[in-house]
Amino acid sequence: MIEKDFKIDFKNKKISLKPKGGGQDYSVRELYSFLMDLLDEPENMKYDVPIESTGKDDFALINGWTIDEKALKHLKGGTLKSAA
Amino acid sequence: MAAPTIVTDLTTVDTAESAIGWLNQANMNPTTDTDAFVEGTSSVGLAFAAANTRYSMIADLGGSTNITGTHIFVWVKVNFAICASFAEGGVRVVVTNDNTGNTTNYGEWAVGGRDIQWCQEGWRLIVVDTSRPFDFVGAGTPPSNMTSIRRIGVSALSSALQMTGNSLNVDVLRYGTKIAITGGTTGDPITLKELVDSDLDPASGVYGIVTKNKAGVFEINGELRIGAESGSTNTVFSSRNELITFADQPAALNYLKIKSQQGTGTTDVKFGTGVGSGDAKVGVNGSVIDRINVVHGREYSLDFSSSINLVEFFGTTVLRAKDGLTFPNATGHEAISSSFVACGQVDLGQALARKNTFSSHGFIDTGSVSIAVTAAAVDTGSITIDVTASTRTFTRTAGGSGSFLTDGFEVGMVVTFSGFTNANNNGRKRITSVTATTIVVEKGLVMVNETGTADERVRTEFAYTRSSGSFVTDGFIKDMSITPSGFSNSGNNRTRIITNVKATQIFTRELTGITAESAGTRTIRSAGATGDGALLWNESINIKSSSFVGISNSVVTAAAIQHPSAASSPYTYDALTFSGNDYDVNNTSTAIDTGSVTITVAASAGTLTRSSGSFSSDGFTAGMTITSSGFTNPGNNFETKTIDTITGGGTIITVTDNSSLVDETGGGDERVQRNITIQNVNDADPSTFKGQPVAFVTASNLLVRVKDTSSNPVEFAQTAIFLNDGTPLMNEDTDSNGEASESTTKSGGAYIRVRKSLTGFTKYIPFSTTGTISGDFTLDVTLQEDTNA
Numbered sequence: 001m002i003e004k005d006f007k008i009d010f011k012n013k014k015i016s017l018k019p020k021g022g023g024q025d026y027s028v029r030e031l032y033s034f035l036m037d038l039l040d041e042p043e044n045m046k047y048d049v050p051i052e053s054t055g056k057d058d059f060a061l062i063n064g065w066t067i068d069e070k071a072l073k074h075l076k077g078g079t080l081k082s083a084a
Numbered sequence: 085m086a087a088p089t090i091v092t093d094l095t096t097v098d099t100a101e102s103a104i105g106w107l108n109q110a111n112m113n114p115t116t117d118t119d120a121f122v123e124g125t126s127s128v129g130l131a132f133a134a135a136n137t138r139y140s141m142i143a144d145l146g147g148s149t150n151i152t153g154t155h156i157f158v159w160v161k162v163n164f165a166i167c168a169s170f171a172e173g174g175v176r177v178v179v180t181n182d183n184t185g186n187t188t189n190y191g192e193w194a195v196g197g198r199d200i201q202w203c204q205e206g207w208r209l210i211v212v213d214t215s216r217p218f219d220f221v222g223a224g225t226p227p228s229n230m231t232s233i234r235r236i237g238v239s240a241l242s243s244a245l246q247m248t249g250n251s252l253n254v255d256v257l258r259y260g261t262k263i264a265i266t267g268g269t270t271g272d273p274i275t276l277k278e279l280v281d282s283d284l285d286p287a288s289g290v291y292g293i294v295t296k297n298k299a300g301v302f303e304i305n306g307e308l309r310i311g312a313e314s315g316s317t318n319t320v321f322s323s324r325n326e327l328i329t330f331a332d333q334p335a336a337l338n339y340l341k342i343k344s345q346q347g348t349g350t351t352d353v354k355f356g357t358g359v360g361s362g363d364a365k366v367g368v369n370g371s372v373i374d375r376i377n378v379v380h381g382r383e384y385s386l387d388f389s390s391s392i393n394l395v396e397f398f399g400t401t402v403l404r405a406k407d408g409l410t411f412p413n414a415t416g417h418e419a420i421s422s423s424f425v426a427c428g429q430v431d432l433g434q435a436l437a438r439k440n441t442f443s444s445h446g447f448i449d450t451g452s453v454s455i456a457v458t459a460a461a462v463d464t465g466s467i468t469i470d471v472t473a474s475t476r477t478f479t480r481t482a483g484g485s486g487s488f489l490t491d492g493f494e495v496g497m498v499v500t501f502s503g504f505t506n507a508n509n510n511g512r513k514r515i516t517s518v519t520a521t522t523i524v525v526e527k528g529l530v531m532v533n534e535t536g537t538a539d540e541r542v543r544t545e546f547a548y549t550r551s552s553g554s555f556v557t558d559g560f561i562k563d564m565s566i567t568p569s570g571f572s573n574s575g576n577n578r579t580r581i582i583t584n585v586k587a588t589q590i591f592t593r594e595l596t597g598i599t600a601e602s603a604g605t606r607t608i609r610s611a612g613a614t615g616d617g618a619l620l621w622n623e624s625i626n627i628k629s630s631s632f633v634g635i636s637n638s639v640v641t642a643a644a645i646q647h648p649s650a651a652s653s654p655y656t657y658d659a660l661t662f663s664g665n666d667y668d669v670n671n672t673s674t675a676i677d678t679g680s681v682t683i684t685v686a687a688s689a690g691t692l693t694r695s696s697g698s699f700s701s702d703g704f705t706a707g708m709t710i711t712s713s714g715f716t717n718p719g720n721n722f723e724t725k726t727i728d729t730i731t732g733g734g735t736i737i738t739v740t741d742n743s744s745l746v747d748e749t750g751g752g753d754e755r756v757q758r759n760i761t762i763q764n765v766n767d768a769d770p771s772t773f774k775g776q777p778v779a780f781v782t783a784s785n786l787l788v789r790v791k792d793t794s795s796n797p798v799e800f801a802q803t804a805i806f807l808n809d810g811t812p813l814m815n816e817d818t819d820s821n822g823e824a825s826e827s828t829t830k831s832g833g834a835y836i837r838v839r840k841s842l843t844g845f846t847k848y849i850p851f852s853t854t855g856t857i858s859g860d861f862t863l864d865v866t867l868q869e870d871t872n873a
Contacts, residue, residue, distance in 0.1 A: 029872060036841035036873045039850065042815050045804035045837055049850045053872040 002026050002034045006071060010047045015067040017074065028059050028078030054081070087282040088274040089267045090289055091312065094157060094260030097236055098143035100128040106141050107185040107235065109178075109222075114141040115250075122159050122207045122255045123290035129250030132166055132242035135530045136508050140178055140190075142237030143257050148181070151259050152230040155306060155335060156212045159255035159292065160238050162196065164204045166251060168241035169528035170197030170379065171498045171512040171593075173220050175252075177212045178239045181227050188224030192239060194594075195334055199514070199526050200379060202332075207255070209292035210238075211306045213336035214259070217575065219596045243529050256290055263293040264309035264345065266319045273322035273354065276302045301327040304384075306335060309343045311351030311392060318349040323371045324356055330375035330384040337579060338407055338613065340375070340384040346392040353388060356398030358420060363438060363628065367398025367421030374403040379593065381565030381581040383407045383612040385428070388417075395435065397422045402430075406565075406612025411435045413622065428614030429646065437627040445618030445635045446642025446666070448559040448566075448610040453550055455568070456603035457576050461547035461589055462492040462499075468536035469501075471509050478523045481536055487520035493542070494518060496562065496583045497591055503540040506532040512545075512595070514583075546598040547589045548608060554587040559638035560608070561585060566592075570606035573599045579611045617646025617670045621655070628658040628766075635665040643670035643774060647760050650674075650776070653709045654724075654761035656783065656827055657768035668770035669762065671778050676703040676758035682750035683712075685720050690728070690742030695750065698734030706730060709761040710737075711777040714754040719744040724761045724779035741830075765827040783827040786814050787862045790822045790838055797822025798848070798867055801840040805857070808833040813857065831857050838865050847873040 050065035174197025268274035356370030385407030408428035417435035575597025632644035650673035848867035
């Protein structure tokens with residue numbers, strides 16, 4: 001379950017690996033779906049969307065969001081770019 | 085066609101199938117009458133054998149019986165043309181503790197007379213409250229209470245003899261409290277017509293709780309209960325396109341009503357039919373409900389307050405329900421396209437209420453003023469008066485001085501004549517015409533020509549009198565039912581009908597129990613237990629698109645909507661319009677008020693800091709809406725702001741919106757009060773209030789319509805609007821029409837977001853844009869499907 005491995009820090013706009021996470025790899029698309037599903041909850045509507053789809057299996061972090069190296073290592077399949 | 089089942093606790097005293105067991109109290113024995121009856125095959129009757137004579141028929145309870153707290157239900161028919169008038173005691177219901185024809189030990193309640201409408205129309209069910217004080221008593225020992233009654237019956241005072249046939253008939257006689265109707269289904273509901281058709285069959289019960297007059301109007305004669313009080317019986321009652329009136333009965337206050345009840349089954353009460361759905365639904369085929377109470381002055385109520393399955397009011401008009409109308413305090417009920425005219429307070433609970441009209445609510449009220457009960461307020465004193473029996477005329481002798489008009493006599497007054505030699509020229513009579521020298525009285529007891537001897541007198545027995553102010557200006561009028569209060573003598577506080585009203589005097593039709601009492605601070609108010617507001621605002625009310633019109637009285641105190649609580653402020657008035665009301669809102673919520681204290685404003689922090697006392701101790705809490713006053717700077721005297729926090733040991737209020745605030749050091753006369761804030765949307769226009777503070781603010785409608793690229797509405801799309809400072813104005817799912825709506829009183833730059841990426845549903849690319857909220861705001865959004873999510 002991706003939500004058990006990735007931590008979403010809305011305040012600091014940062015995606016990171018949970019301390020006990022990392023037991024499984026995910027596609028970037030799975031991360032995208034997870035974030036989209038998370039961001040349409042009422043309590044998260046005040047936050048900017050962190051990611052956008054730029055093509056099939058191509059995604060980009062936007063609105064100042066970042067992802068740390070440990071988390072990045074567990075993303076396989078697809079591309080994730082920084083909008084900057 | 086479903087015939088209702090009648091469920092009742094009434095005890096039948098006598099079915100009047102035979103005169104055996106009935107007694108008279110002298111003058112004429114009752115006989116069995118097979119020609120006139122309403123129930124069974126006969127009634128009990130007697131003929132008037134002479135004029136100016138009391139006749140009675142009394143049935144046996146079978147032993148001393150406690151009838152306290154009950155009503156007596158008895159069918160009566162009288163030959164009104166040979167009966168004395170109501171004021172003289174034409175027709176009465178009689179009770180006695182004796183099991184004999186004792187001629188003096190009785191008490192009686194006046195119920196009719198030749199001038200009373202029902203006496204002129206044949207059989208009538210009379211419903212008498214046994215707690216009423218007697219209007220007449222025998223010379224012996226009348227019952228001192230209702231705990232040991234042995235016989236009940238009917239008596240009458242004749243004005244002529246009848247050669248053949250009966251002058252007075254009595255049929256089935258009962259006492260008790262409850263009559264309920266049950267049965268019916270949604271497809272075949274019980275109705276008033278079916279009730280009347282089945283109940284008034286002589287072979288049936290003939291309880292008569294509902295009758296039908298010659299014009300086809302259904303008359304309710306007491307407390308009509310709908311539904312089972314206990315048990316699993318289901319009931320569906322329907323009334324469509326009917327005229328319903330509550331009859332003028334000598335019943336207890338608050339007894340005339342339709343009351344719903346429900347056991348373990350369900351009870352549905354439906355008036356009219358609904359057409360359409362949602363906010364477009366309208367009501368048609370409704371009934372009209374009213375009352376007549378010009379003699380006994382009883383008001384009625386529609387009491388659907390108990391928790392029942394369904395109450396529907398579609399296209400129904402309720403007139404003069406002075407004791408109010410109450411819906412269950414629950415959702416699922418509806419009141420649509422209905423009118424509530426001159427009613428007491430209407431409490432719609434949480435019913436879906438649309439397109440209703442509330443008008444003419446408001447009681448007539450003296451307020452607390454000095455009022456006395458004055459004996460002989462209008463009085464000739466001892467003068468010479470002649471009687472011309474044939475024309476029922478009392479004449480001040482020719483050449484005499486004085487004038488009945490100058491004395492203050494008027495048509496309609498119940499006056500007392502005394503000093504005449506002939507007994508039947510004396511007593512209470514009602515004036516039908518008056519000139520300076522003559523008074524003519526209504527037909528009744530046979531009078532006798534008489535020449536005055538200077539000791540005759542005409543007077544009113546009692547009048548409510550005031551030394552200042554005006555009953556006329558206050559709005560009191562003839563035939564109005566009034567309830568005085570504050571008098572030491574309880575009889576002076578009884579509800580009665582006005583016969584005549586002058587600036588400083590009110591005269592009533594029923595006089596039993598009135599006693600002279602010196603002036604003191606009292607109140608006279610039009611009858612009916614009514615709150616001070618046409619509509620009671622339930623904290624969970626669901627009302628839109630309704631009008632409040634002409635809610636006014638002559639003392640300019642009537643209000644359209646009463647708010648007894650401020651707990652949920654701010655409130656939204658959605659398309660509620662107001663016109664011609666004394667007050668649109670009456671805020672009767674408990675006052676929370678600092679009084680005049682020293683309060684310092686720090687504008688940038690949005691704080692109000694008091695130098696002594698505690699906002700918390702005064703009752704203020706976070707979330708309350710407040711009004712401030714007494715500040716030097718106008719911006720600090722705001723109509724409404726919301727408390728964000730209370731800190732500093734209760735001494736500091738921080739408001740959620742510091743706009744308009746200016747730094748100011750308190751001077752000692754600043755004040756903060758809790759208010760209720762009314763947000764007006766969709767042209768709602770209340771503007772006046774009384775009671776605790778009310779702030780009216782015009783709100784903006786926010787509407788976001790979401791569709792997909794095929795123009796289909798998108799449901800469950802999370803839709804949010806935030807001001808740029810983060811203040812949320814909307815954050816909700818779209819409905820089945822793809823719409824999300826809210827109202828707000830805030831304005832400014834905003835960002836709008838629509839997102840739907842829910843697992844198991846079509847997912848869309850998030851939408852975001854910016855805008856400015858400065859009034860009504862509508863945004864159409866087209867979402868693109870997200871095939872990557």
